[in-house]
Amino acid sequence: MKKIMITGASGLLGRALMSTFTPNFTVLGTAFSRTSPPLHKLDLTDFTALEAFITEHQPDYLIHAAAERKPEVCQAQPEFTQQLNVSxxxxxxxxxxxxxxxxxxxxTDYVFDGLNPPYAENADTHPLNDYGLSKQQAEQAVLSYPAHNVIRVPVLYGQVEFIEESALTITWAQLQQNKQPAMDNWAIRYPTxxxxxxxxxHDMLTKLTPSERGGVFHISDTTAHTKYALACALADAFGDDKTRIIAQDSAVGQAARPKNCQLQDTRLTQKGILYQRDATQGLIDAVRPFVAHS
Incomplete structure (x- = not known):
């Protein structure tokens, strides 16, 4: 079997990648802060150790899912962000x-400014915050090698290990912690x-030829949501009072965020590769284990 290395394998996306690829690939998952078998503990910022791991295991493919994704952290810690997200x-x-x-x-979709959606794979990037800028700079390095792939994704959710692990599942914790929680009703997101x-x-590796890969790909659901709308849906699903939720109709957060950076996944849909689901129900299912009375 072909061998694939997955960084950030203990994270939300990394765990899904491990589960999906394990049946048909020899999978090498690496992590640092949360490591247990079968994952390999590896400090990715130790470039000597990183190269030694790669030369020892010689993977055919590498999915790099490790990064700092919180815009406020990137803004507050520029040196850390430069090291992890760019270098x-x-x-x-x-x-x-x-x-x-x-x-x-x-x-990430945050490489765009959100002014002219939807964004095709070849659209010009113009990030508004340090997180998006770090990803833009990293993209440029990756794309200098034509055989490599840049995979842009929007806000993600799934089966979390703790409620704060996703920017969407944390919404439930915020509902429980505040009598009148304020939720963003300004930014339009496409949860995937x-x-x-x-x-x-997985389909890209098993159904597309190497000549069909390389360059930029967008993977995104197509249904628009705001965090406020999703919070109201969670309240309805679990018997909470959604009338106490305050809709914030202007930009929120210390780091600037785009209003609508919808990704148009033209290249993959043309190849018949498209996976979508009801994000509202998917988020309810992800939150359910953390609801005491569920």
Whole structure:
């Protein structure tokens, strides 16, 4: 079987990737802060150790899912963000080219400013915050090698290990912690389940030829939501009072965010690769284990 290395394998997306690829690939999952068998503990920012791991295991493919994704953290810790979100992908791009490994770099819809959606794969990027800027810079390094792939995704959700693990499931915790929780009703998001991302990447490797890969791909659901609307749906599902939720109709957060950076996944839909689901029901299912009376 072909061998695939997955970084950030203990994270929300990483776990879905591990589950999806394990039946048909030899999978090497790496993590650092949350590591248990079968994952390998690896400090990705130790480039000597990183290269030693790659040369020892010689994967055919590498999905780089490890990153700092919180815009406020990226804004507050620029040196850390530069190291993890920019220098590391740059090194991985070089190493994968050197050792003939096809790289799949997980990027973000936040590379766009949200002013002219939907965004095709070849649209010009213009990030509004440090997180988006770090991903834009990493994309440029990855794309300097034509055989590598940039995979842009929107806000993700799925079966979380703790309620704060997703920017969407944390909404339930916020409902419980505040009498009148304020929820963003300004930014338009396209929540996508991590299992659908994983299934899409699996199809890319098993159904597309190498000549059909390379460059930028968008993977995104197509149904628009706001966090306020999703919070109201959670309240309805679990018998909470949604009338106490306050709709915030202007931009929120210390870091600037785009209003609507919808991704148009033209390349994959043309190949018949498309996985979608009802994000409202999917989020309810993800939150259910954390609801005391469910």
């Amino acid at each position: 590391l992908p740059q090194k991985l791009a070089q190493l994968c080219h050197q050792y003939r490994i096809e790289l799949f770099f997980i990027s 389940h991590v299992s659908d991302i994983a299934a899409t990447l």
